[in-house]
Amino acid sequence: VKTYVSVTALAMKSFVDTAVSTPVTEIGLGKNTDVWDYFSEAVANKDCSTAFKHQLTDFHQYCTGPAMEAFEKVKDYVDLTPICKLGEESKIAEEGDAAVQTRIDLLTTRLQNVQSWMDPFKGTSMTLAQEQEKIQAGEPEGLRQITGVYQHTNFYKGYLKEWKCSRGS
Numbered sequence: 001v002k003t004y005v006s007v008t009a010l011a012m013k014s015f016v017d018t019a020v021s022t023p024v025t026e027i028g029l030g031k032n033t034d035v036w037d038y039f040s041e042a043v044a045n046k047d048c049s050t051a052f053k054h055q056l057t058d059f060h061q062y063c064t065g066p067a068m069e070a071f072e073k074v075k076d077y078v079d080l081t082p083i084c085k086l087g088e089e090s091k092i093a094e095e096g097d098a099a100v101q102t103r104i105d106l107l108t109t110r111l112q113n114v115q116s117w118m119d120p121f122k123g124t125s126m127t128l129a130q131e132q133e134k135i136q137a138g139e140p141e142g143l144r145q146i147t148g149v150y151q152h153t154n155f156y157k158g159y160l161k162e163w164k165c166s167r168g169s
Contacts, residue, residue, distance in 0.1 A: 002140050005163055009142030013120060016149050021118055031118035035111045039104045044097040053093050060089045123148035137165045 029035075040046050063084030071080040086092065116122055121131075124147050131144045140163050150156040 002138075002163070005160070006140040006142055009140055009146055009160065012146045012150060013142050016120075016146070020149075024114060024118065029111060029115055031115060033115065035108045035115070039108050041104075043101045043104060049097055049100070052096055056089060056093055056096070060086060060092075117148070119148075120145035121148065123151070134165050139163060139165045 043049055063086055067084050068081065071084070074080065121127065121144065124144065126144045126147075134144060135141050143160060143163055146156070146160075150160070
């Protein structure tokens with residue numbers, strides 16, 4: 001029976017590897033990938049921010065100059081001046097940088113969370129060496145590598161974890 005438990009545990013790990021780990025790796029997010037190699041921790045200093053600010057300056061200057069002059073000419077018929085009430089240019093630029101940096105920070109945190117699931121011992125304090133000790137002590141192979149994903153399933157809680165050397169822990 002222990003052999004079947006081992007084979008089943010290894011098949012469960014293979015299921016996770018195929019359905020989760022492989023696709024994550026195929027999109028380029030390996031467990032050793034540093035996500036900060038792809039994102040900026042200070043986006044306000046990047047060329048993309050500078051380009052945005054140049055465009056914002058052009059827009060702001062147009063609205064406060066030529067557009068307002070044209071709007072004044074037709075103000076007796078229709079008041080278009082609210083179209084160019086933009087707010088302070090520097091505040092818009094700061095808010096833009098902050099919004100993009102917040103998005104980067106959220107994405108990198110989420111990517112790192114996804115990346116953490118590449119560790120078969122996620123959610124446990126188990127190491128490969130400790131797992132090998134448990135296997136030598138009689139535990140079915142693969143049992144410790146499925147805990148993070150399956151620990152809340154009835155099959156794991158009611159059956160598989162009873163195969164642990166430390167009975168249920």
